[in-house]
Amino acid sequence: xxxxxxxxxxxxxxxxxxxxxxxxxxxxxxxxxxxxxxxxxxxxxxxxxxxxxxxxxxxxxxxxxxxxxxxxxxxxxxxxxxxxxxxxxxxxxxxxxxxxxxxxxxxxxxxxxxxxxxxxxxxxxxxxxxxxxxxxxxxxxxxxxxxxxxxxxxxxxxxxxxxxxxxxxxxxxxxxxxxxxxxxxxxxxxxxxxxxxxxxxxxxxxxx
Numbered sequence: 629x630x631x632x633x634x635x636x637x638x639x640x641x642x643x644x645x646x647x648x649x650x651x652x653x654x655x656x657x658x659x660x661x662x663x664x665x666x667x668x669x670x671x672x673x674x675x676x677x678x679x680x681x682x683x684x685x686x687x688x689x690x691x692x693x694x695x696x697x698x699x700x701x702x703x704x705x706x707x708x709x710x711x712x713x714x715x716x717x718x719x720x721x722x723x724x725x726x727x728x729x730x731x732x733x734x735x736x737x738x739x740x741x742x743x744x745x746x747x748x749x750x751x752x753x754x755x756x757x758x759x760x761x762x763x764x765x766x767x768x769x770x771x772x773x774x775x776x777x778x779x780x781x782x783x784x785x786x787x788x789x790x791x792x793x794x795x796x797x798x799x800x801x802x803x804x805x806x807x808x809x810x811x812x813x814x815x816x817x818x819x820x821x822x823x824x825x826x827x828x829x830x831x832x833x834x835x836x
Contacts, residue, residue, distance in 0.1 A: 635830065641666060651675065651712055674752035676832040678722045679708035679802035681740055681810060682732060682759045688783035689807065690730050690762070695778060705800040717834050719825050722757045727765055730781050734759035737825035741809045744831070745801050753831035756806045758822060786810065
C-alpha cells in the first residue's frame with residue numbers, strides 16, 4: 629500500500645505571537661479538536677530552508693563543521709540556509725548557499741527530498757537538493773562572520789557519512805536525511821529517477 633501525507637488545517641479560534649525574532653517567531657494558536665474542545669498549540673514560525681548535498685566525482689560529500697549553540701555541539705552539516713528572501717525560488721537560494729559556504733558551483737541539480745524538520749513544534753519546511761558536476765567558483769569569497777567565521781569545510785566519502793549517522797556520531801538533520809536519502813535512491817530506482825530541481829513544493833510554493 630502506498631501512503632501519502634495530506635494537507636489539512638483544523639479550525640483556529642485565536643492566535644497570538646508573543647515573540648518575534650530576527651528570522652523566526654513564536655506563535656500560539658487555539659485549535660479546535662475533533663471532539664469540539666479547544667487546546668493551545670505553541671510553535672515556531674519559520675520561513676523554510678534549503679540544503680545541498682554536493683557530491684563530487686570521487687563519491688565524496690561536501691560538508692561543513694559549525695558550532696550550534698542551542699545544542700552545544702560542533703556539527704558536521706550540509707551547506708544550508710534560510711528562505712528569508714520573500715518569493716525567492718528555493719533553487720536560487722540553494723545555489724547561493726553552496727557558493728557562500730563552500731565557494732563551489734554545480735551543473736546538475738535534482739530534488740533529493742522534502743521534509744518538515746520538527747512538525748510537532750515548528751512549521752519549518754526543508755528541501756534538500758542533490759548537486760553534482762562540482763567546480764570551484766572564481767572571484768571574491770563571501771565575508772563570513774559570527775559562528776561562520778570558525779567554519780571548516782571538508783569532503784567526506786558518502787559511505788563514511790552514512791556509517792556515522794547510523795553509529796549516532798553525526799546528528800544534523802539535513803546531513804542525516806540527505807545521505808540516507810541518497811543511499812536509498814541509489815539502492816532503489818536510481819538517481820535519474822529523482823525529481824527535477826524545479827519540482828513543485830506545496831509546503832513552500834514558489835514561482836519558476
